[in-house]
Amino acid sequence: MSGEPLKKAQESAAESPRALRDLIGYHLKRASAWDLHNANAALEAAGVRTVPMSVLLTITEKPGISSAEICRILRMQRANIVPVLAELEARGLFLREADPDDNRIQRLFPTAKGREEAQRMLGLISAHEERMLAGLTMAERDELRRMLAIIWREDGEG
C-alpha cells in the first residue's frame, strides 16, 4: 500500500498514474494538445493557426462552398467562422460571390494567392507531421489515422 518513496518532489518527469495511462482518452488529449501546439508553431511562418488553415484548405478544395457548409464539415459554429473568414478575405485569399439561386448564400472561391498560400501551409504542416510521426512507420500512421477516424466517425472504412 505504500509503494512510492515520496522523495524529493522536484525531481521532475514522473509518470502519469496507471489509471490514466490506461485511458485512451487521456492519451488522445495529451497527443492532441502536443500536436496543436506544435502545429500552430509551425504555421506561424504562414501567419495562420490550424482553424483558418482548415477553412482555407476547404475553400480551395471545394470552390463555391458556402460558409455554413464549411461549418458543417469542420464541425464549427457558424458564429465562429465569421472572424476567420474576415481575416482570410482581408488577406485576399478568397472571394465571396452571391449565389444566383439563393440570396442567403455566399459562395466562396479561392484566389490564386489563396491557392498558393494553401500550398505553403500544407508544406509547413506536413513537415510538422513528419517530425511528430518520426517514430511510426507509414503502415502505423495509416493504422492510426484509420482508428482515429473510427472514433469520431469519418469513414475509417472499417
Add this chain to the structure above:
Amino acid sequence: MSGEPLKKAQESAAESPRALRDLIGYHLKRASAWDLHNANAALEAAGVRTVPMSVLLTITEKPGISSAEICRILRMQRANIVPVLAELEARGLFLREADPDDNRIQRLFPTAKGREEAQRMLGLISAHEERMLAGLTMAERDELRRMLAIIWREDGEG
C-alpha cells in the same frame, strides 16, 4: 478542375477535404474533441470533469504527492490547479498535510471517500471509453494507446 457539383449546400454531412483527411493532427483534434465532450458528459454523474478526475486519480494513486508534482505529471500550470484542488478538498476527497521536512510543500492524501469517488469516476469513464472504442479490437486499442503515447512521449515503449 471542376469536380464538386456545387449543389444544395444544406444537404449536410459532406466529407472533410482530402488535404485535411490526410493529416493525423486533424483526426487527433476531432477525435480528442469528441472524446472530451462525451467523457465530460459521462462524468457529470460524478460531478466532475476530466481534469479534476485526473487530479484525484493522481492523488489516489500517489498518496503524499504535492500539487506541484501533479502539475508536472499532468502538464498543467500550478496556478490552474488551485481551484481544482479547492473543490476536491471542499468535497472531502483529499486532505492536505504539511511536509515535516519542507515547509513549502503540502502533501496530499486521499480520504476514504476520495478513494470511493475515484473508483466511481473510473467506472463512468471506462464505460464511456468502451462505448467510444466499440469499433476497435483489444489489440487495436493497445496499438492506438501505444502510438499516441509515442506522439507525446510517455514511454510508448517502442
Add this chain to the structure above:
DNA sequence: AAAATAATGCTATGCAATATAACAGTCAAT
C-alpha cells in the same frame, strides 16, 4: 396564397481551459 418552418450570415455574449506575471515564504547552493 398565407402561414409556419427552416436556412443563411451575422452580432453579441458567455464559459471553460489554459497561459502569463507577480508575490511571499521557504529552502539550497555558492
Add this chain to the structure above:
DNA sequence: ATTGACTGTTATATTGCATAGCATTATTTT
C-alpha cells in the same frame, strides 16, 4: 550571506468553443 530556485497562491489574459438572438430569404405545409 547573498543568490537563485521552488512552493502555493492571487489576479489577469488569451484562446477556443458554445449559446442566444436577429434580419433576410427560402421552403414547406396548409
